[in-house]
Amino acid sequence: MYKKILKIVLILLVFIYIIFEELIWEKFAKPIITFITKQEIFKNLIPKILNLNSYFILIFFVSIFVIVEVIGAYAGLLFISGHIVTAVLIYILKIPVAAFIFWFFNIVRPKLLEFKWFKFVYDNLILAIYKIKNSSIYIMIKGKVAEYKKFLKENGFLSKGRLKHKIMGLYKIIKHKITKIKY
Template sequence: MLSSIKHKVILLLQLLLVLTYIIFEELIWEGIAKPIYEAIHALKILQKIEAKLERVNPSAILAIFVVLLTIVEAFGVYAGMLFVSGQMVLGLVLYISKIPIAAFTFWLFRVTEEKLMQFGWFKWLYEWIMRAIDWIKSSEIHRRTMEYLLQVKIRIKALKEKYFSGESPFIEKMKQLYKRLKVLLRT
């Protein structure tokens, strides 16, 4: 009996880790943060900063990185507290406002990774996190969840094509309603 409870708790924890990872990877990173990261990376001013970072002391880079990461994580925790306390809009605004900072922090990590990895504890922590992510991605729960999400995406795409395609009667009715409202608001 104790073994069964232990097994269920481990499965629940694994499911929570998988869902958290999927939310951050699929929704936040792929949908929001990655495009911001790519836009940041393309900025000419940051390319100049990148060249200057090559001359900066690794300890200074580590300090900057840790401060930025701490700010990003504090925003995330506080946003979560706001969500739990029922202040959804404020929590959402705070969470969304942290995304550009997180993307910049990720950019900083990528361009200074070699210097950051000079710190043994930092390298150990980074490798541990990467192993944890690999473990999550290799789990059966992750595989099944991703298959389920793929089916959901297919269904959403079918609904989108049915109701929101260019020749959809729904879209035509919405366009007509918009035109009528526009005329009414002008008069």
């Protein structure tokens, strides 16, 4: 019984991880990072950032990282408490900041890894991600997600026009229900 519950929890966590990886990272964060990388102002900042004191870099990175994670946790709490639209909006607002901090991290990683505790945390996080991505549960769910994506593409659901139509329909339903609520 314990193993069955653990397996269900793992499947749920891996599924959430894959959804975030596919949707948030691939569709939103990665294009923002690409945009940042191509901007001349950010290219000019790189040498200045690398000349900063390691402790300043650490404090700046950890501060922004913690803020981003607190915003994400707050969005999660809002989502669980039923404030879905607000939660989604807050989470969407967090994505550009998270993309920036990821860009910043890629630049300053060698300086941050000079701190032994940071290197320990980073190495263990990378190891955990490696284990997740090589687990049978991850591979199974990733395959299922790929099948569903293929099905949705083949049936036209993921085409822009049809998706826009479905989103507008959902919006109208939600708007209708909200206007019926008496305060």
